[in-house]
Amino acid sequence: MNRIRVLSPGLQTTVQDLGRFGWTHFGVSASGAADPLALRAGNLLVGNAENAAALEMTLAGGVFEFESHSVIALTGSDFDAGLPLWTALEIKAGDTVSCGATRSGARCCLCVRGGIDAPRVMGSASVHVMTGVGGRPLKKGDVLQIGDGAVRRLRKGRGAPPLAMSGPLRATPGPQADWFGGELYAAAYTVKEESNRMGLRLQGPAIPSPAGHMLTEGVPLGAVQVPPDGQPIILFVEHQTTGGYPKPANVISADFWRLGQLRPRDEVRFELVTIEAALELLQQQESWLYSL
């Protein structure tokens, strides 16, 4: 059988694909890979469709034993596995891949040729950790089935993407941008420890609460909301689908992957960009992906 045995799960390792879409009107957000760029690239390298399910590790990785010959790719951050990143790798039957603590960002993605064959709930294998939709984080002794969903040949890859983790997060104006001054763009914020897949909580100079009447309304991935305490929260992959706090900004799609790589205590700044600039940045990223 083509299986992966979890010898050690790491801090929080989950099965993720690109998420479940089409359910927010039932209050179910997409979930999906925290670093979608790492997932898509890893899948393309091992010859999968880019949405195939893979393992997403957080801050400290796990130890995985492969029962049979397999092909994998490690993408995202360097979790000290002693293996090259961003390329397809052959793993012999009985070998283990042993990841450790991160040496760069918050997440490392382990893709395997054929994909992880996990049950789909509402069309996706993604684990929504906070609600248990799609399953739970891995435990020691779990056994994962490798699927047969490969769709193309292996790729050597072109190394890490030519994208910088540093520099401010790019954002476009949020629905209540007019209620705020430029405070959000003026200061540096720190990612708080209690951040999770629902939201990245930031700590910094408090943003004054604007006066304004607001009804609960829809909120998307990347929305920057400011609750009464003035400390911004970036809504992340397991975000609530509606909320009542005003939103000065929204992180652009091209920077979603960077949200998944932010660690507690990292510093964050914001930069306002136009929608046109945001689209241009997204297209550059897509071109790199499709050159793999």
Added chain:
Amino acid sequence: MIWFGDEISMEAYRQVLRLTRSLERVRGILNLHPAFASVLVDFDPRLRLHGEVEALIRERMEAGSEEQAAAERTVEIPVCYGGEYGPDLPDVARHCGLEPERVVELHAAADYLVYFVGFSTCFPYLGGLPPELATPRLSAPRKHVPVGSVAIGGHQGGIYPLASPGGWRLIGRTPLRLFDPQGSPPPLLRMGDRVRFVRIPKEQF
């Protein structure tokens, strides 16, 4: 984001419902977030430009006349009121100047409408709470609200589909599961459903 004013009203609700239904299963639209008086349309910027989506939405809104009378459902929700299931019932009664028994009678006699489903996993926002029962939220939210709790938050009613933190006043609990994380929706309650609460004794919980 499309807004239909900034007040909770039946008119806004109807427009939200109509637009949401008209945009279901459109290619390139990933998600729809209906709320009291707005719809957030989340589209894939690799497939659709903002201007295209805007044009599509305008077209659908103008074509909204052929409003199909969607089958309206009434869902009965059994509730065990008070006691351990509704720890805030005495406080709600005190705030409203009513006997707890009267609070239950009024709550179970009303017709509710699911304005929308959102927040965190299938939370139904219910309109139709008798005005006499409006009670402000707790000043500090509870860390743990049990699954199925039937609650009042200001002028709104709600049911907690999962155990979660929450600041609404808990007056009862239903044994019915609004949402099963292992299963697939559609969940029990959907936007546009009518809801009635049916009182059950503790033995039937």
